[in-house]
Amino acid sequence: MRTADPAGTIGGHAGAGAVRVRAGLQYRACLELLAKYGPEGRVIAGGHSLIPMMKLRLARPEALVDINELGELSRIEVVGGELRIGALVRHAELPGAGERNTSAVSTSG
Known part of the structure; x- marks a missing residue:
């Protein structure tokens, strides 16, 4: 797990105004941390x-959960005939995404 610094805080020390940063986590661990800190x-x-x-x-959040590395949220895929675009898909990735994935969409008549 990566953190902002060895102490896992922004500002280099724990104390008033310090924020814990957690990154490089799996999807379930992110959900658990968010549940823990509410x-x-x-x-x-x-x-x-x-x-x-x-x-x-x-x-002034107590903890930041970095979701940038969650592959589950970075996917563009077709599921059940629907194009699904993950929350972390960047705008630059979208042009042509539908065209690339339409070959996987089955049409029924």
Whole structure:
């Protein structure tokens, strides 16, 4: 498991304002951490809105769970005739995704 630093905190020390960061986890471990921390645990994938809020002290989560490496959420696939796009699929991956996967979609008449 990777962490922000050896102590697993942002800022290099535990204490007031310190945040635990957990990354490189499996899907089930992410869910368990989020359940453990409840509303004080936040998911981070890009940090485009959460990190600036933390810098302004508008958000103070106790733990951040980094989901960037969850392959389960990065898939573009056809399941049961439907195109499924995972929550972590980047916009750059989308052009042509439907065309690449339509050969797997069966049509019934």
